[in-house]
Amino acid sequence: MTDDDTELLSGDHRLPNNPVLHENDVRVEVKERRGLDEVQVHLVNTVQDAVEMMSWLGERRPVLAVDTETTGFNAWDGDLRLIQIGDAMHGWAIPWHMWGGVFVEAMQKYEGQITFHNAAFDARWLTVHTPWEIPWHRTHDTMIMAHVLDPTQQVGLKPLSNRFIDRRASAGEALLKAAFAENKWGWATVPIDFGPYWEYGALDTVLTARLWEQFRADIRYPQVYELEMGVRRVVSSMEDAGSPIDLQYCDDQYQDLTARVERAKQWWLDTYDVKVGSAPQLVKFFQGMGANIDRTTAGGAPSMDKAMLRILAKEFPLAEHILKIRKSEKLAGTYFKNFLEKNVDGVLHPSIRTLGARTGRMSMTDPALQTLPKGEPTVRDAFIPREGEVLLSADYDQIEMRLMAHFSRDPGLAEAFASETDFFVGLARQVFGDPSIDKEDPRRGIVKGVAYGKAYGAGTSKMAETAGLRFDVMQPSVHAFDRNYPGVLRFQNEVGNLGMNRENSEGIGYVTTPFGRRLPADSGRTYTLVNYLLQSHAAEILKRALLNLDSAGLGPNMLLPVHDEVIFSVPKDSVEEVTRTIKECMEVTDGSYLVPLTAGVEGPYDRWGTKYRKKTA
DNA sequence: CCGAAAAGCGCG
DNA sequence: AAAGCGCGCTTTTCGG
Numbered sequence: 001m002t003d004d005d006t007e008l009l010s011g012d013h014r015l016p017n018n019p020v021l022h023e024n025d026v027r028v029e030v031k032e033r034r035g036l037d038e039v040q041v042h043l044v045n046t047v048q049d050a051v052e053m054m055s056w057l058g059e060r061r062p063v064l065a066v067d068t069e070t071t072g073f074n075a076w077d078g079d080l081r082l083i084q085i086g087d088a089m090h091g092w093a094i095p096w097h098m099w100g101g102v103f104v105e106a107m108q109k110y111e112g113q114i115t116f117h118n119a120a121f122d123a124r125w126l127t128v129h130t131p132w133e134i135p136w137h138r139t140h141d142t143m144i145m146a147h148v149l150d151p152t153q154q155v156g157l158k159p160l161s162n163r164f165i166d167r168r169a170s171a172g173e174a175l176l177k178a179a180f181a182e183n184k185w186g187w188a189t190v191p192i193d194f195g196p197y198w199e200y201g202a203l204d205t206v207l208t209a210r211l212w213e214q215f216r217a218d219i220r221y222p223q224v225y226e227l228e229m230g231v232r233r234v235v236s237s238m239e240d241a242g243s244p245i246d247l248q249y250c251d252d253q254y255q256d257l258t259a260r261v262e263r264a265k266q267w268w269l270d271t272y273d274v275k276v277g278s279a280p281q282l283v284k285f286f287q288g289m290g291a292n293i294d295r296t297t298a299g300g301a302p303s304m305d306k307a308m309l310r311i312l313a314k315e316f317p318l319a320e321h322i323l324k325i326r327k328s329e330k331l332a333g334t335y336f337k338n339f340l341e342k343n344v345d346g347v348l349h350p351s352i353r354t355l356g357a358r359t360g361r362m363s364m365t366d367p368a369l370q371t372l373p374k375g376e377p378t379v380r381d382a383f384i385p386r387e388g389e390v391l392l393s394a395d396y397d398q399i400e401m402r403l404m405a406h407f408s409r410d411p412g413l414a415e416a417f418a419s420e421t422d423f424f425v426g427l428a429r430q431v432f433g434d435p436s437i438d439k440e441d442p443r444r445g446i447v448k449g450v451a452y453g454k455a456y457g458a459g460t461s462k463m464a465e466t467a468g469l470r471f472d473v474m475q476p477s478v479h480a481f482d483r484n485y486p487g488v489l490r491f492q493n494e495v496g497n498l499g500m501n502r503e504n505s506e507g508i509g510y511v512t513t514p515f516g517r518r519l520p521a522d523s524g525r526t527y528t529l530v531n532y533l534l535q536s537h538a539a540e541i542l543k544r545a546l547l548n549l550d551s552a553g554l555g556p557n558m559l560l561p562v563h564d565e566v567i568f569s570v571p572k573d574s575v576e577e578v579t580r581t582i583k584e585c586m587e588v589t590d591g592s593y594l595v596p597l598t599a600g601v602e603g604p605y606d607r608w609g610t611k612y613r614k615k616t617a
Numbered sequence: 618c619c620g621a622a623a624a625g626c627g628c629g
Numbered sequence: 630a631a632a633g634c635g636c637g638c639t640t641t642t643c644g645g
Contacts, residue, residue, distance in 0.1 A: 279624060301624080457633050459633080
């Protein structure tokens with residue numbers, strides 16, 4: 001493999017309807033900036049101030065930065081306090097409740113490019129509290145720019161500003177924090193006209209505008225940035241619309257589970273003087289009963305994890321009891337309690353970071369709806385469609401495996417996707433040369449483990465551990481896999497070598513996705529690049545699908561993205577038609593990949609959990 | 618009292 | 630030759 005990034009490029013990656021970057025904005029003249037000495041900040045406090053701000057707004061500039069100061073993190077419970085606008089030399093702080101009308105008028109008048117730093121945050125507050133609608137087609141985000149340029153750097157406004165603009169950028173923040181401590185103020189209570197508060201709020205827009213100038217020129221692959229800005233728009237709208245849940249059901253489940261957990265924990269305390277939540281106490285308890293605890297945690301302590309307790313349970317039934325308590329506690333505390341606390345009128349509005357991982361995967365918090373248990377459908381049962389609608393779920397079929405076939409160009413692996421039988425059954429038949437293998441055969445699971453192990457960069461010992469097999473039992477299967485799919489091994493070596501060569505010559509090992517996203521490896525860990533490439537490109541494909549779905553008019557029907565899956569709420573009578581549209585938007589079967597990227601649509605469901613229940617004939 | 622770390626566990 | 634990747638949340642523990 002050569003140093004040429006295009007080596008991994010393939011296919012047509014045009015994006016639907018997403019004109020974020022305009023030809024002309026690149027040509028805007030950007031002046032050399034020297035530190036922050038000449039910068040002026042202003043507070044809109046009088047009609048005269050407002051007039052001056054409007055006059056300033058009429059000047060020519062490459063971009064206008066917008067920022068907000070709020071009472072906290074919850075946009076529904078909290079309040080918007082300050083909105084700031086600024087450019088490279090001036091920042092204006094606008095008290096929302098006094099002068100909000102001036103802000104709205106200003107934004108309606110302004111027709112140029114806009115940038116935020118972390119648009120997701122400000123977009124949510126602005127959507128909830130103001131009538132202004134963000135013009136996404138001319139909206140930028142310097143946090144997204146920073147992540148695209150280097151996903152391993154800190155992408156906060158202050159770290160970036162300290163690094164790229166002026167070391168003193170965070171001085172104001174320190175001053176403000178000190179004032180908070182001295183006066184017992186918080187973001188909700190600091191007086192709006194307190195100098196350090198509004199001044200550094202205003203300065204943030206200056207920093208953001210400067211970062212935009214800096215980064216705009218550095219974006220070598222506008223395609224990734226355009227994808228990300230489009231996804232930010234679509235995902236913010238998913239956040240706003242939210243996912244409906246059944247509150248009564250959540251409450252019933254929560255009450256029932258917590259009561260049972262509490263009783264069980266009390267019993268352990270009364271009977272054995274053991275706190276169930278404390279691993280060290282449990283270790284002592286089971287050792288006292290004569291148990292041999294031979295697994296250790298990452299930190300070296302004796303382990304009381306699920307796997308160890310399962311082993312112990314064969315000899316000590318009490319270990320099973322601990323597992324049950326943990327399970328119930330997790331269901332109650334991590335899921336139902338969270339749903340009850342975080343919903344707004346029966347709707348969850350999670351925070352979705354579209355660039356949550358360095359690979360470009362999304363992450364989700366408050367609540368983390370990408371990590372709901374599937375072995376316990378009762379949790380997903382909390383999720384219901386909108387009024388008069390039903391749920392649909394659309395998943396890509398083995399997308400990372402298909403991308404491994406594509407990137408490795410291994411004909412055998414590619415062929416396996418063409419077969420009618422279950423993919424991993426087919427793989428197992430090929431690997432073990434035994435056409436009688438069926439879905440229940442343990443060799444299917446072994447091959448699946450080897451295949452995903454390859455995709456994740458695991459060695460034989462890790463695969464053996466995951467499968468619960470001895471190294472020497474696992475090894476022949478790995479060899480058989482390598483013999484059958486030599487392209488995969490070659491691909492792993494190529495990516496690993498490319499990464500190592502770059503680490504030696506350029507100081508950093510990295511690969512580039514077909515969209516142009518640069519994926520850096522930690523030093524000495526270039527073997528992770530195979531996984532980064534697969535995971536990252538799979539994320540890009542899902543993201544592009546979100547834009548396709550939005551363009552097809554399904555934006556309002558999307559509830560959640562889950563890595564390689566999208567959850568929808570759609571009108572009952574449109575299921576067939578929507579199913580066709582979803583497949584068209586998600587699948588890539590035009591030959592741009594060595595194997596077709598297919599997606600399955602499941603449903604309709606009236607609760608999400610239904611999908612995870614055994615189907616009855 | 619608070620924040621960070623560790624341990625454990627949920628997902629793709 | 631060998632290397633499991635990426636996340637978030639809760640509880641407990643521990644140090645400042």
